[in-house]
Amino acid sequence: MSAQPIKFGDLKRQHDAIRTEIDAAITRVLASGWYILGQEVGAFEQEFADYCGVAYGVGVASGADALYLALTALDVGPGDEIITAANACMYQTAAIVQTGVRPVLVDVDPTTYNLDPPAIEAALTPRTRAILPVHLYGRLADMPAINAIAERHGLAVIEDAAQAHGAWIVDAANRPRRAGAWGTLACFSFYPSKNLGALGDGGMVVTNNAALVERLRRLRQYGWGSKYVTVEVGGRNSRLDELQAAILRVKLRHLECWNAARRERAAWYAELLTSAPLMLPADAPGHVYHLYVIASDRRDDLRSHLTAEGIGCDIHYPIPAHLQPAYADLGCRPGALPQTEQLAGRILSLPLYPELTRAEVEQVAAAVRTFTG
Numbered sequence: 001m002s003a004q005p006i007k008f009g010d011l012k013r014q015h016d017a018i019r020t021e022i023d024a025a026i027t028r029v030l031a032s033g034w035y036i037l038g039q040e041v042g043a044f045e046q047e048f049a050d051y052c053g054v055a056y057g058v059g060v061a062s063g064a065d066a067l068y069l070a071l072t073a074l075d076v077g078p079g080d081e082i083i084t085a086a087n088a089c090m091y092q093t094a095a096i097v098q099t100g101v102r103p104v105l106v107d108v109d110p111t112t113y114n115l116d117p118p119a120i121e122a123a124l125t126p127r128t129r130a131i132l133p134v135h136l137y138g139r140l141a142d143m144p145a146i147n148a149i150a151e152r153h154g155l156a157v158i159e160d161a162a163q164a165h166g167a168w169i170v171d172a173a174n175r176p177r178r179a180g181a182w183g184t185l186a187c188f189s190f191y192p193s194k195n196l197g198a199l200g201d202g203g204m205v206v207t208n209n210a211a212l213v214e215r216l217r218r219l220r221q222y223g224w225g226s227k228y229v230t231v232e233v234g235g236r237n238s239r240l241d242e243l244q245a246a247i248l249r250v251k252l253r254h255l256e257c258w259n260a261a262r263r264e265r266a267a268w269y270a271e272l273l274t275s276a277p278l279m280l281p282a283d284a285p286g287h288v289y290h291l292y293v294i295a296s297d298r299r300d301d302l303r304s305h306l307t308a309e310g311i312g313c314d315i316h317y318p319i320p321a322h323l324q325p326a327y328a329d330l331g332c333r334p335g336a337l338p339q340t341e342q343l344a345g346r347i348l349s350l351p352l353y354p355e356l357t358r359a360e361v362e363q364v365a366a367a368v369r370t371f372t373g
């Protein structure tokens, strides 16, 4: 008898488990008669900001919009540079380009896959305005080091925390501080497959800066200061709707539990794959494993093998930003980011979600082992 296939992701399991809570939230919004920017959005903004440990949240339509609006609120533009990583798909780099700023791509640390502070230092110029770290795969970038560089040079820090809801590292006083509570501004996505996901699109910018919140509230709604009064150029329609906010309020109550389940499954993989000739993710106490990413010199063959065994896997991400066809003019050539480029050819994401069973993790690990020996 052959084993059941294992999907790379399975959101239905998660929603089936909390179906009655979600139904109640949907019914409440339906009955309220108010569907855009109302009580649910306001409550979720405060609850999520509290969870992150910051003062304010501004709900927007997506993670991509959160990034674009955060940059717009900082008044960056042509002639400015922002330092970021090239291994996080194009999300944040595209937002930087949309504001007219030049993205300066630097290499990543080969064990954490996050921005490498010495590489940031080496890329600073008089035009640098901000640093934009991505907390890739659910692990925080080295924020104490990044914030120290930013402070020394008077730069803003924008966290792309779309993969890191609830992730943390300790601050100088040895207190855990979550993703979102480190930067000038931090951007989250609630795309369905994120650690905290809606049943559609959604995003949020969080910050402690009241003036930036004021601007973000205008920018997400046509640049209006009050109804029909436009006080900002560059506003758009990017609102989080009541229905998604109500659903996200339900799901936020489960986030800690789901993140703990992700960590438990990551520990199972580590236990079962420890002697395999692979690079396993470097664990850290506050890592929330949005993805479980291994690295292998024979990645493409391993991927084919797992696919043939009925195991879903994926590559996050196959093409670094500077090698994307539309971005050949970023001024960063092939070979310029050796760690980033090497990793792109070696990384492979295995199934990892809170509802995955021990038997399924064992099945995935066994399939990996029949390939690697």
Ligand SMILES: *Cc1c(COP(=O)(O)O)cnc(C)c1O
Pocket (backbone or CB within 6 Å): 062, 063, 064, 065, 088, 091, 092, 134, 160, 162, 163, 189, 190, 191, 201, 202, 203
């Ligand atoms: C998903 C993601 C985004 C984009 O979020 P959307 O809500 O899909 O627009 C941005 N950055 C990172 C790192 C992401 O993983």
